[in-house]
Amino acid sequence: MGKHHLHSFAAILALPLLIAGCAGSATAPCDEPMSGERCRDERLLYQNDMLQAKLLIASGDLGNYELAEALLDRAQASDVRGEASFYKALLKIKEGPQVDEVLELLQRAADEGQPYAVALLYKIWSEPYLVPRTDPEKARQYHDAYARLDVARSGYPSFEKALALVNGLLAEQPAVATQPLP
Numbered sequence: 001m002g003k004h005h006l007h008s009f010a011a012i013l014a015l016p017l018l019i020a021g022c023a024g025s026a027t028a029p030c031d032e033p034m035s036g037e038r039c040r041d042e043r044l045l046y047q048n049d050m051l052q053a054k055l056l057i058a059s060g061d062l063g064n065y066e067l068a069e070a071l072l073d074r075a076q077a078s079d080v081r082g083e084a085s086f087y088k089a090l091l092k093i094k095e096g097p098q099v100d101e102v103l104e105l106l107q108r109a110a111d112e113g114q115p116y117a118v119a120l121l122y123k124i125w126s127e128p129y130l131v132p133r134t135d136p137e138k139a140r141q142y143h144d145a146y147a148r149l150d151v152a153r154s155g156y157p158s159f160e161k162a163l164a165l166v167n168g169l170l171a172e173q174p175a176v177a178t179q180p181l182p
Contacts, residue, residue, distance in 0.1 A: 082114030119162035
């Protein structure tokens with residue numbers, strides 16, 4: 001069956017956060033299980049595509065990235081919260097950053113209210129990450145933008161937790177080969 005890979009303990013702990021946000025906003029017929037409504041089917045397919053793409057990205061295996069990108073491309077049409085754009089940017093960073101493309105995707109996601117995109121844009125301009133110099137003014141703008149998000153007002157995830165998740169998603173996750181299953 002081939003070799004299976006285990007990922008670091010941190011990756012396993014981050015998985016629930018990684019797949020968080022798959023559910024969309026609720027409307028009556030689209031939320032009713034087995035309703036047969038087309039919108040319900042589209043929502044389920046979107047959730048499936050996003051979940052699979054996130055798991056493929058989290059695997060850290062470059063061989064999975066092509067399929068992850070195809071799933072994100074397909075999910076893009078149904079995405080209203082910037083989630084697909086954020087994970088496309090993350091994928092581009094893991095493939096070898098194409099900075100202009102990453103910044104464009106992250107800005108699109110941030111404009112749609114994606115909290116992790118806002119946190120990553122803060123990281124980019126405050127450290128700097130992917131760019132040659134810090135830009136404290138841009139970093140402050142993204143920090144302030146996060147505070148205006150609905151999720152920030154509710155308290156979850158806090159800005160610090162969003163940054164921690166972003167850092168975890170960007171961390172290299174070395175795979176450890178295990179014995180093949182019998």
